[in-house]
Amino acid sequence: MLIDHPLLGPRDASEFIYMGDAKLLNRPNWKSQNSKTKFLDYGYLRKNPAGVHKELWYHEQGDRSWLVVTRNTVTHEILKVELARDTKGK
């Protein structure tokens, strides 16, 4: 599988580590009223869809960047690759 890195071009998936659901970028506010429920959701609950999924990938054997990869988990087609720093909070 090739991941088309936004800065470096297509790179082999063996250079990357899969780091889970991209929702981890949006950490809940601990001061909010129902923060306990939100943190339970943030820490443990995943939708795990069969289809389009936003994922975090870390380019460990490369430039050490964090990417948000939109991937179809059924076909493994990669639809979009962005730097995590550019997507945070969106």
Added chain:
Amino acid sequence: MFRLTLSIRKGINNVAKLDLKIKKPLDGYSKVINQIKIAEYQFDNLISLAIPLKTERKCKLNFKKSLGEPMPNIEKSIIDKSGILGFRIGLDLLLVCNPSHSSFVKKTVPSLKQAFYITDQTGGWCGVRVDGDRVIEMLERICPLNLSQKIFAIGDVKRTIMDHLNVIIFRETEKKFILFSPSSSSGSFLKSIEISSRNI
């Protein structure tokens, strides 16, 4: 990695006389296999430069002042007048390799310290230079990168994985590369280069 070899000789009046010699990770290895010259690339210093948050402009000015060359873009390199190599391997990370310039530690490093976070990684990396007409055939067996010159031009540097080991690969000429791998596994990496060279 530098290993200091300590040998004790009997000196005058039973006082030990010590000899300290620097030993490189591959001990100056050099061999030709299938017309590919494989040789340890020896250097005196290798440091990493990390760009502190929101100070890229300051770092660019400092880099130019310290090394006389503009800070390279990502996956590009520079070579200064004295042969010092600068690699940009990430948005906020560079490596500077000093083959043998004597004033590097006293002048260049303190100057770079004014803008960058610096870590001495001299002992952490081992260099191997591979050179020859069939070098691309050899690398294709272990390197997942596209080695075509359109994608990987002369002077480009990339970090990747070869035989499960982390490697920084720098293209010096069309058929000459320097490969930096962790010194702790340099023996294993050299073995994979040798085997790949034999199998082309």
